[in-house]
């Protein structure tokens with residue numbers, strides 16, 4: 001009988017998503033996956049996580065390169081600013097890579113295909129906190145005319161967003177406020193931590209420039225709500241996802257973490273269900 005081989009996983013970014021994924025890998029996925037390295041630009045974060053998981057710091061590495069060398073699969077859960085460098089370096093070493101900060105891939109799609117083909121490596125971009133990517137991918141084969149994402153979040157979810165701080169005062173906001181309307185390409189530029197889902201939609205469908213995005217601050221909502229409308233030759237699709245917030249980071253939806261775990265399971269398991 002062929003010996004079962006565990007996939008060695010390294011995680012870059014030990015915040016809300018990285019920590020949740022690390023915990024799942026060492027518990028629910030331990031038969032098929034093995035956590036071999038953690039890296040964070042703030043070393044205290046990887047130290048803390050490693051200690052929580054293993055009682056010592058053996059998982060911590062001092063550089064991205066060291067993490068890549070130890071891993072078969074690199075999971076990026078850091079920031080849109082650094083995600084392209086992390087993905088491209090991992091691919092150059094022939095490693096599989098799963099990218100959470102999908103906004104950072106905007107403008108790099110052709111290079112992503114070229115690098116993965118050249119190095120015989122794979123890239124995984126989970127759907128994240130939205131529903132409808134399966135339908136979009138299928139419909140796109142026949143032709144999609146229009147994709148619109150409308151995102152509603154509590155004003156607090158936009159704290160620290162430079163574009164918002166410059167253009168709006170959301171303190172004490174009592175009514176809904178339209179913060180942005182434009183292309184997915186612009187949305188990921190202005191809201192790098194908030195709308196990775198816009199990047200997923202743009203890359204999976206008709207492109208970052210044609211995909212339309214509206215972002216609304218809603219004082220009355222407690223969830224991150226994403227509505228998607230797709231007009232295509234095959235079907236008219238409307239989805240609405242009301243996301244519970246991640247307890248460690250209100251900018252991140254709990255479903256985004258679960259979507260990454262589901263993607264990991266797709267990688268690890270032989271039967272793949274869904275588009």
Ligand SMILES: NC(=O)c1ccc[n+]([C@@H]2O[C@H](COP(=O)([O-])OP(=O)(O)OC[C@H]3O[C@@H](n4cnc5c(N)ncnc54)[C@H](O)[C@@H]3O)[C@@H](O)[C@H]2O)c1
Pocket residue numbers: 012013014015016017018039040041042045077078079080082099100101102126127128129192193194196197248249251252253256
């Ligand atoms: N795809 C999706 O649906 C989706 C959903 C939510 C969040 N995200 C994205 O995933 C990423 C992680 O989200 P989170 O909630 O865990 O954020 P977080 O702020 O809780 O954690 C990010 C961690 O990454 C570290 N970091 C930042 N840049 C780094 C770099 N270049 N190298 C190594 N470490 C670095 C930070 O120090 C921090 O510990 C963010 O970019 C976020 O926008 C994606």
